[in-house]
Amino acid sequence: QVQLIESGGGWVQAGGSLRLSCAASGGTDSQLCMGWFRQVPGKVREFVAAIRWNGVNKYHADSVRGRFTISRPSGKNTVYLQMNSLKPEDTAAYYCAARYGTERFTPRDYDFWGQGTQVNVSS
Secondary structure, X not given: OOEEEEEOOEEEEOOOOEEXXXXXXXXXXXXXXXXXXXXXXXXXXXXXXXXXXXXXXXEEOOOOEOOEEEEOOXXXXXXXXXXXXXXXXXXXXXXXXXXEOOOOOOHHHXXXXXXXXXEEEEO
């Protein structure tokens, strides 16, 4: 069983930056893909970014590409989401997720979830 602990959410003005962190523990270290999703009340949880276990293959949603960057130190089960040029529409609860194998882009393909961290962007 993999446990995920997120941190780094908070309040920021539009145009500002935040960095989210997610640390995984438990389970096995082999080929753990990690990703970020976000959700606002009343809407479906949407894909934000994912990174393969090797830390090289990265994927970002169109809505955040060029502003957000997912990263992962080599050999570590810790993932970061650097969020720059934040917009009010980025306001959401952000969830870290993990799965064994290659990356996927829908919530149902992930087996492990963190508790979520709230990001609020004011205009």
